[in-house]
Amino acid sequence: MKSTNIADPEYFHKVVDCQWACPAHTLVPEYIRLIAQRRYADAFMINWHSNVFPGILGRTCDRPCEPACRRGRIEEKPVAICRLKRVAADMKGDISDRLPVPPFAANGKRIALVGGGPASLTVARDLIPLGYRCTLFERDPRAGGLMRSNIPTFRLPVAVLDEEVDRVLDLGVEVYFGHSIDSLKALLNEEFDAVFIGTGAPRGKDLAIPGREEAAANIHIGIDFLSSVAFGHTERIGRRVVVIGGGNTAMDCCRTALRLGGEAVTVTVRSPRADMKASDWEIEDAMREGIPVLDNHAPKKFLVEDGKLTAVVFEKMTAEYDKSGRRTLKPAGEPPVVIECDDVLMAIGQDNAFPWIERDIGLDFDDNGMPVVDAQTYSSTRPGVFFGGDAAWGPKNIIWAVEHGHQAAISIDLFCRSEDLHGRPSPRTNLLSQKMGIHEWSYDNDISTVRRIPVPHVATNVALKNLTTEVELGYDEKLAFDEAMRCLNCDVQTVFAPQLCIECDACTDICPVDCINFIKNAPETELRNNLRVPARNLHQDIYVIEGLKTGRIMAKDEDVCLHCGLCAERCPTGAWDMQKYTYIDGQAEKLLETANGA
Secondary structure, eight states: OOOOOTTSHHHHHHHSHHHHHSTTOOOHHHHHHHHHTTOHHHHHHHHHHHHSOHHHHHHHOOOTHHHHOGGGGTSSSOOOHHHHHHHHHHTOOOOGGGSOOSOOOOOSOEEEEESOSHHHHHHHHHHGGGTOEEEEEESSSSSOTHHHHTSOTTTSOHHHHHHHHHHHHTTTOEEEETOOOOOHHHHHTSSOSEEEEOOOOOEEOOOOOTTTTTTGGGEEEHHHHHHHHHTTSOOOOOSEEEEEOOSHHHHHHHHHHHHTTOSEEEEEOSSOGGGOSSOHHHHHHHHHTTOOEEOSEEEEEEEEETTEEEEEEEEEEEEEEOTTOOEEEEEOOOOOEEEEOSEEEEOSOEEOOOTTSOSSSSOOBOTTSOBOOOTTTOBOSSTTEEEOTHHHHSOOOHHHHHHHHHHHHHHHHHHHTTOOTTOOOOOEEEEEEOEEETTEESSOOOOOOOOOOOOOBOOHHHHTTOSSSOSBOOOOHHHHHHHHTTOOOTTEEEEEOGGGOOOOOHHHHHOTTOOEEEEOOOOHHHHHHHSSSOOOOTTSOEEEEOOOTTSOEEEEETTTOOOOOHHHHHOSSOOEEEEEEEEEOOOHHHHHHHHTTO
């Protein structure tokens, strides 16, 4: 193998597994260190720069960073990255003096934002400081999109949502609430320089099985039910409730039903429990509240007596998997299961709905009725029309919508300046030694032995009394410090200088995971197998440095390195150094800074 090019901005970025996995590339280890230092406002601003909604995401994020967390490779559970984000938001204090202050010098360009969800709000947050006039059209009476209409207040308090949404709107967004766009063609005829569509996936899927029409009065589409509750239109539900579906919406539906008077609430899902789409913690929260989750139950018909829903009939299923892991569900051959109920909530998925977009305006759709959107620029086939969030490629989650908004904002800015949409801004990076003395570092490299700290919850009997009591209490300052100290500081890299190495092997002796090797070079596949501990994870690189006096190479498996710094402390010549790598993803706002010479 050739020597690793650590000047490649993506090399060490990939080593910081949590940041690499985060769609918005948040500086996770940096803000966690700041929390440990009680610098909550600084930690909040790092989050606000990249993910825009720290308080919201600190409660509701789907946490793609946590399965990637290196801590999860040395013990059962990763760092509670998401809930530490909430700590930064809850304890930040007054940060008003750190925010962009309107009004901003106008550049004469007008942008229409259709839909008031996280993607559109992110576009506005990025573009308004550049001088764009952003006009938001939202059919609901408040902005927030599905964050407001589909996430129950016992998970996301209205005050938190309003604070973070209003922080964007207060930059100077021109808003039209209760305003549905019925024709994109008509909107394009107005004097907008670009249009961003972030309308989400607003149509819940239905089930066409016997009894559906007869029992329609007591069968509710999950997202419509949650929206009706959020805006105060639904306040009660039947005593016996069946929720059909295994995603996060189903978990929100069942827990909401419990608070609206449901006494016997049951979740059913066609697949095995291990294949459920809901996050593990969402399932745990539902079961903590006493809600049973019945897997391998496929709904077959609704039973109706005297025009009223009485039960749902299910067929028990069994799952078979082929060599590729593809699943096939087959009848188990058991007697049908009948679950009596008064209401059914169907949360089996969501679809996009674009009846308001004409098909004769140069905007192409695929065979599934989805707009054809460029995966890098978020532009449609009609110049000046951009998509993001669930409206672009179907349902994902808030953090993906935020990243879509960042990327779309870059493209809108480039489009309005008549520049190539593929000319994306480069990330800003920095690699800086953390050395303060011979064996002293500017960061705490002691590896905590504390196991993941559970987030405190209110008592269940209190939580179920109403819809507005937030179930999770969050970490206090002590718990936040202890959890933050579990972070392994994966952004502080082990950087090797071969010209200083005397090949004494002291670093290999002290390495707690045997990831450092001085070895004969070989092709990558062979080299991976020849390491002291073979490097099996092909998704993570081998750090290879040539130029040693013996002709050997230094090869370090980045996958298992703990960034503990013991190699650098032990090295008698300083060939190893601990250097913090900072990677800040390019955003539209950075284009202005570059233009101003910042």
